[in-house]
Amino acid sequence: xxxxxxxGRGGDPVLVVEDLTVxxxxxxxxxxxxxxxxxxxxxxxxxxxxxxxxxxxxxxxxAVMGLxxxxxxxxxxxxxxxxxxxxxxxxxxxxxxxxxxxxxxQDPMTSLNPVYTVGDQIAEAITAHHDVRKDVAKKQAVExxxxxxxxxxxxxxxxxxxxxxxxxxQRVVIAIAMANNPDVxxxxxxxxxxxxxxxxxxLEALQxxxxxxxxxxxxxxxxxxxIAGQADRVHVMYAGKVVESGTVDDIFYNPRMPYTLGLxxxxxxxxxxxxxxxxxxxxxxxxxxxxxxxxxxxxxxLSQPICDEEEPALVAGPNGQHAACxxxxxxxxxxxxxxxxxxxxxxxxxxxxxxxxxxxxxxxR
Numbered sequence: 177x178x179x180x181x182x183x184g185r186g187g188d189p190v191l192v193v194e195d196l197t198v199x200x201x202x203x204x205x206x207x208x209x210x211x212x213x214x215x216x217x218x219x220x221x222x223x224x225x226x227x228x229x230x231x232x233x234x235x236x237x238x239a240v241m242g243l244x245x246x247x248x249x250x251x252x253x254x255x256x257x258x259x260x261x262x263x264x265x266x267x268x269x270x271x272x273x274x275x276x277x278x279x280x281x282q283d284p285m286t287s288l289n290p291v292y293t294v295g296d297q298i299a300e301a302i303t304a305h306h307d308v309r310k311d312v313a314k315k316q317a318v319e320x321x322x323x324x325x326x327x328x329x330x331x332x333x334x335x336x337x338x339x340x341x342x343x344x345x346q347r348v349v350i351a352i353a354m355a356n357n358p359d360v361x362x363x364x365x366x367x368x369x370x371x372x373x374x375x376x377x378x379l380e381a382l383q384x385x386x387x388x389x390x391x392x393x394x395x396x397x398x399x400x401x402x403i404a405g406q407a408d409r410v411h412v413m414y415a416g417k418v419v420e421s422g423t424v425d426d427i428f429y430n431p432r433m434p435y436t437l438g439l440x441x442x443x444x445x446x447x448x449x450x451x452x453x454x455x456x457x458x459x460x461x462x463x464x465x466x467x468x469x470x471x472x473x474x475x476x477x478l479s480q481p482i483c484d485e486e487e488p489a490l491v492a493g494p495n496g497q498h499a500a501c502x503x504x505x506x507x508x509x510x511x512x513x514x515x516x517x518x519x520x521x522x523x524x525x526x527x528x529x530x531x532x533x534x535x536x537x538x539x540x541r
Contacts, residue, residue, distance in 0.1 A: 189216040190359045190392050191240070191277070196252040198235050198244065198416075205465040209235045211416040212252075217360060217392040224403030224424070225396045226439070227413035230460045233396045234282075236413075237362045240394075241279055242269040256360070275305040278353035278391075280382075282365040284345035287352070288337040294321070294348045295333025301355040320351040323388060324381040343374035347381045354385040361385060362394045367402055379406060400443050404428065412436045415471035416463050418490060422497035432499035432507050434476050434515060441512025454512040470502070477515050478503045 198210035210232040217223055225233045238244050240254050242261060254261040257276060261269065273279075281287050289297060298317035299310060306313075314333070321329035324347040337345055346366060353361050363382055367375040379402070386393050395403055403410060403424070410427045412420040412435065420433040431437045441454035458475040470476070473483040482502055490500045501507065507515070 187218055189218050190256065191217040192253075192255040193236075193240065194253045194255075196236060196239060196254065197250070198232070198239050199249040200245075201247060201249070202464060207462075207464040208416055208466060209463060210239065213411075213413075213416075213418055215411060215418075215421075217394065219359065219392050220386070220390055221409070222386070222393045222395055222403075222407045224407030224410040225394060225413060226398065226400055226403060226410060228398060228439075228460050230415075230463070231413040232416040232463075233413050234364050237279070237364055237394060237396060240362065241273060241277060242266075271305075274301055274353075274358070275356040276358055277360040277362065278356070278358040280346075280349050280353050280361065280363040280366050282368050284342070284349045285337065287349050288345060290337055293334050293336055294340065298333075298348070298352050298355055301352045305356050316355070317351070320355060321348070323354075323384055324348075324351045325377065325384070326351075341374075343370055343377055346370070346378050350378070350381050350385050354389050354391075357389045358391050360394070361389070361391045362396070364396045365398070366395075367397070367399075375402070382406075400428070400439055412439070415461055415466070417471075417500070418498075419472070419500045420498065421490070422495070426495065426497045430497070430508065432493055432497060432504045433501045434478055434507055435472050436499075437507055437510065437512050438475075438516055441516055454516045456516060470500075478506055 193213060193215050196210055196213040197208070200207040200209060213232070213236050215223060225236065227233050235244070239250055240261065242264070244250060250262060252262070256272060259268070261272065264272070288294065295314055295317045298320055299313035302308060302313040302316055303310065318329050318333050321332055326332050326344055326347055332340065332344070337348070340348065366382065367378050370378060382393070382395070383406070385391070395406055397403060407424055409423055410421065411418045412427065412433065414435050420427065420431065420436045427436060428440065431440060435456070438454075438456035442456060444453065456475055461471050461474070468487065469484040470487050473479045476483065480502070488500045488502050490498045491504070492498050493504065
């Protein structure tokens with residue numbers, strides 16, 4: 177078990193991330209986008225990584241894929257297939273990308289080439305790692321489109337990305353991700369900017385992809401509601417660190433960190449009766465030249481002098497649940513309204529955790 181309390185379904189982990197740190201040097205100082213993240217992932221398991229924009233959740237997975245800019249300073253280890261990917265060269269990483277670890281990006285149009293049909297692009301993903309004829313790969317592409325529930329898959333395979341809806345394009349990207357039966361699928365905000373009905377369809381397509389391939393999955397989102405029925409375990413990130421981890425039931429029904437409770441308070445829920453949402457006031461901190469203490473302290477209703485002096489470690493609690501807070505016991509059993517109070521009617525109407533998505537940046541997600 178790692179520091180973050182990662183417990184899988186059994187068997188050896190397919191992906192192990194240990195003490196991962198990512199920094200970006202800038203003219204205003206060093207941006208510490210990821211600070212000591214640990215997790216293990218086993219085959220067939222789904223790990224949800226949640227947090228506001230700027231928490232480092234996407235940067236963590238880009239580091240796993242080896243897709244960060246050359247200016248990034250990456251330390252720690254990322255072990256996959258017996259190799260440390262951080263010590264692998266580009267040729268070795270290209271063998272892993274797509275076949276060993278596949279990624280579904282937030283915007284499918286950044287993954288799809290507008291001048292090739294979607295069928296040709298799925299077929300290309302297959303032929304890049306397997307010695308098969310193009311017509312065989314094209315047939316497999318149609319089968320994959322059918323598997324992710326795209327209607328009339330044979331016809332759609334001959335269409336271009338601009339001819340498909342946003343939801344269909346995202347399903348095409350999922351089909352590409354599962355084309356080579358990867359061991360790990362990383363889905364980075366796969367339902368952002370889609371309406372609720374299409375979100376459900378995309379989540380169903382991801383479930384179908386995982387069931388077909390047997391892959392482990394990392395599901396990244398700012399919305400706890402997305403991972404409620406999907407994940408086995410959840411990591412909550414804030415200011416580049418995991419501040420709470422546990423099972424889905426642990427996180428939803430027994431949070432032990434004020435930030436997690438605040439995220440739950442800004443989420444409409446059918447299983448808990450509330451009169452209004454309870455937002456977290458304020459904004460996440462900038463992660464360059466961070467001061468000592470807990471990064472959540474300026475927004476935390478439990479903040480005491482020690483919180484501004486000493487950053488709490490991620491400490492094990494009951495049943496393998498971990499939380500980083502000096503006053504964990506004061507969180508247990510509380511509901512968001514008891515801990516947080518809105519400063520204005522407008523703040524109550526627009527939770528910061530949701531509104532912050534619009535300010536996301538490429539190097540600090």
